[in-house]
Amino acid sequence: MASDVLFYIFAGFAIMCAVSMVYHKNPLYSAISLVGVFIALSCLYVTLAAPFIAVVQILIYAGAIMVLVVFVIMLLNLDEDRRENRLGYLYAVGGGLGLILLAQTFFIFYAVMRAPQQAVNTAETAGKTLSIGQAMYTEYLLPVEIVGVMLLMAIIGGVVMSRRLNQEQIETVVEAEMNLRNQQEEKDDFRIAF
Amino acid sequence: MTVLMEAVLKTAFPFIVFSAAILAAFGGVLMIVAYTVLAERKGLGWMQGRVGPNRVGPWGLFQPFADLLKFILKEDLVPDKSTKFVYFLAPLVAITCALIPMVLYPFGPRIADPLGWLVPYVADWPTVGPAVSWIAEQAINMPLTIARIDVGVLFILSITSVGVFGIALAGWSSNSKYSLMGGLRSSAQMISYELAMGASIIGVVMLAGTLDLNGIIEAQIRSPFKWFIIPQFIAFVVFLISAFAETNRVPFDLPEAETELVAGFHTEYSALKFALFFMAEYVNMFTVSVLCVTLFLGGWYVPGLGKILEPGSIPYALVSHLAFIGKICFFLFLYIWIRGTLPRFRFDQLMNFGWKFLLPLGIANIIFTILIVYFLNS
Missing domain, CATH: 1.20.5 (Single alpha-helices involved in coiled-coils or other helix-helix interfaces)
Structure with missing residues (x-):
């Protein structure tokens, strides 16, 4: 009963935030709305007895990724979005994808309603950190390892992409840096002499 | 009826x-x-x-x-060119995220029968007697924690990481260059030091085998060291330094460096909205001290107290609770002491220190702890 009421409150909040994220023209408002969606989702996870997922949802999505997004928006000082007419065909693509998503949702709903009712695992440990860790490092060890290697590749790739310089460029960068330092030192020398 | x-x-x-x-x-x-x-x-x-x-x-x-x-x-001034909604939202986010972790503080040990002494006095009264005995029955094994959840440490970390929004949004919405600089600096600083803080906590969590704050205290009581500061001293140092950076305190108070940024992200805030930021900073200091005491100094546990007073009795709980508060007050004093002692870092020094010294040290501590736990268990 209480969990039903909570579900409708949080689901309603999530949908409201999602709509406001899509419709706001100011990118910062959209980002704040997205944080609202994540928080509502994590509240839903709590009502579904999955505290670990709920906390990780806030920690990673709201606390790390969205902070970076807000950071970039603040740094770039983006203007409000204007309507672009030349991208009209995207409406058709988006509408089509939306219809497919809606059909999928209805199919899943239908399949779940048709499926035989199974007893839910109501053991105390379900959804807790210990059971998630055990499942990750026994049953799903290979996927976890693959994801780990992929993330490492992404990190290294990011570093390489941001540092891609050929020999000449490196020389110019180093020269500029050395000049700057020499100037700074001269300034400091002047100050000391003065 | x-x-x-x-x-x-x-x-x-x-x-x-x-x-x-x-x-x-x-x-x-x-x-x-x-x-x-x-x-x-x-x-x-x-x-x-x-x-x-x-x-x-x-x-x-x-x-x-x-x-x-x-x-x-005081008069509540709102800058004319500020983004109003975000300007009002930011202090609310800051104070909410500061206060929520309060429900997880492990204030003290369980009390076996907190109201048992009251029942004989009121047993003869007509309606109060049964009510009191029913309440006393409910209160058996009362924990001195409001909510005990399985992922306590992670929960506190996640809520404090959302608290960054309060500062970042305050800096952006004030529409002032000092505020914006303060907000940007503080978000960069908090993201950087959160990693080192998380890395320092992992060692303790591995030794305790749980993320629950009360569970970590119980694991410390069971362990031969009694306090995790002894096997995890490096983690303690890393945690303490990143705690200072997380709460924007001296020597890491660059977001509000008054000599260069007026007052940083809350330059444009006045009256009660400024008070909310101010309070959020101090409540965050308290939260970080609670985490530090709980993870490394045994929380409410006083070695040897169980021999003098009976565990589970009311005096035992009271003394333990006072010990907990006392340990926290020591850390709060440490904040003041360091503020009176150290000068401020430069921003590049701060970033270098966080990424190139604290984080590798924290990761080295994790690997070291993994090896120790592995060899102890095998």
Whole structure:
């Protein structure tokens, strides 16, 4: 009963935030709305007895990724979005994808309603950190390892992409840096002499 | 009628208890926070050869209330060009994220029978007697924690990481270059030091085998060291330094470096909205001290107290609770002490220190702990 009421409150909040994220023209408002969606989702996870997922949802999505997004928006000082007419065909693509998503949702709903009712695992440990860790490092060890290697590749790739310089460029960068330092030192020398 | 009343009361009982517990914790923490501000002003005064506030009440003891009154009565200025909605939202986010972790503080050990002594006195009374004995029955094994959840440490970390938004949004929405610089600096700083803090906690979590704050204290009592500061000293140092950076305190107070940024992200805030930021900073200091005490100093546990007083009795719980508060007050004093001692870092020094020294040290500590746990278990 209480969990039903909570579900409708949080689901309603999530949908409201999602709509406001899509419709706001100011990118910062959209980002704040997205944080609202994540928080509502994590509240839903709590009502579904999955505290670990709920906390990780806030920690990673709201606390790390969205902070970076807000950071970039603040740094770039983006203007409000204007309507672009030349991208009209995207409406058709988006509408089509939306219809497919809606059909999928209805199919899943239908399949779940048709499926035989199974007893839910109501053991105390379900959804807790210990059971998630055990499942990750026994049953799903290979996927976890693959994801780990992929993330490492992404990190290294990011570093390489941001540092891609050929020999000449490196020389110019180093020269500029050395000049700057020499100037700074001269300034400091002047100050000391003065 | 009485049956219905009884049913209603029994349904409402948990809500009443939780509301009372939250109110008590809220009041207690805010009182400590208010007097931390006074202690900071007094302590800094002494360290710098001044007197500090001494006008309001004896020895300046009513200064926090005078400050609060001043904050409420001051004119609330809103910059004309600010983004209004975000400008109002930011202090709310900051104070909410600071106060939520309060429900997880492990204030003390379980009390076996907190109201048992009351039952014989009121047993003969007509309606109160049964009610009190029912409440006493419910209160058996009462924990001194409002909510005990499985992922306590992660929960506190995640809520404090959302608290960054308060500062970043305040800096952006004020539409002032000083505020924006302060907000950007603070988000960069908090993201960087959160990693080192997380890395330092993992070692403790591995030794304890749980993320629950009370579970970590119990694991420390079971372990031969009693306090995890002994096997995890490196983690303790990393945690303490990143705690200073997370709460934007000296020597990492670049977001509000007053000599260069006026007052940083809250330059444009006045009256009660500024008070909310101020309070959020001090409540965050309290939260980080609670984490530090719980993870490394055994929380409420005092070695040897179990031999003098019976564990589970009310005096034992009281002494443990006072020990917990005392340990926290030591860390709050440490904040003041360091503020009176150290100068401020430069921003590049701060970033280099966080990424190139603290984070590798934290990861080295994780690997070291993994090896120790592995060889101890095999």
